[in-house]
Amino acid sequence: MSDPIEKVSIIVSKGSLEGVYPALIMANGARAEGIEANLFFTFFGLDVVHRSTIDHIKVATVGNPGLHLATMAGGLPGVSSVMTHYLEKKMEKLDIPPIHEFVEMIADTGAGIYACKASTDLFELTEDDLIEQVMDIITVGEFYSLAAGGEIIFT
């Protein structure tokens, strides 16, 4: 049998619902298996740890062929909201928590939650703009130190 994975560090670079959930599920799932986990939010992934956007993460309905929706239809006002609402209802039935609750839950599991310094500088954000679960704003070098000895997953 191969050596078990003992640590994962997951980078979240996207701010769409379908871009965010896989990372959250992987981080939470790692902790559930007793694996150490860190989440590093960068670029538009910062929306997930930003107080004013965390409750407004939406499905990308444009440029998302997986939805099998005509591109022009996906761009109509409200389509993204309707699609997001639809998926949220489905997930609720499957006991998948809403993003905000999920992030709080992952923090409670003991996973590390970090924001990327280059991105917070770019979007002119400070720690006050971020949810309290964010442990620190760190540089890429600090991220590599945290991730040392484990697997790195980019999403």
Added chain:
Amino acid sequence: MSTATATYAGTTVAVNDEGFFEDPSQWTEAMAPEIAREQGIDELAEPHWQVIKFMRTEYAEKGTGPTVRVLGKTSGVSIKQLYQLFPKGPAKTAAKIAGIPKPRGCI
């Protein structure tokens, strides 16, 4: 999955290759401390038992062990505390100690 056996509290029981009970009815409370020690938990305190009993009840009612989210919401033990009690994963470890199958959820 292949079947093996393990002996807890002087009784031989069937377990799968990950050490989960094949037949939850073979489990007794006296076995729990020994299984817990194998999982690195030296002593089962009151909150451990609260979780273990909750796992048994949920399994008896629903046929599957609860997820960590359900445990945190309904067992009376918070998620933070669950991970302190069962550092190697609450749902998985508590299911093993409670003699029920490993919960198969992604959350």
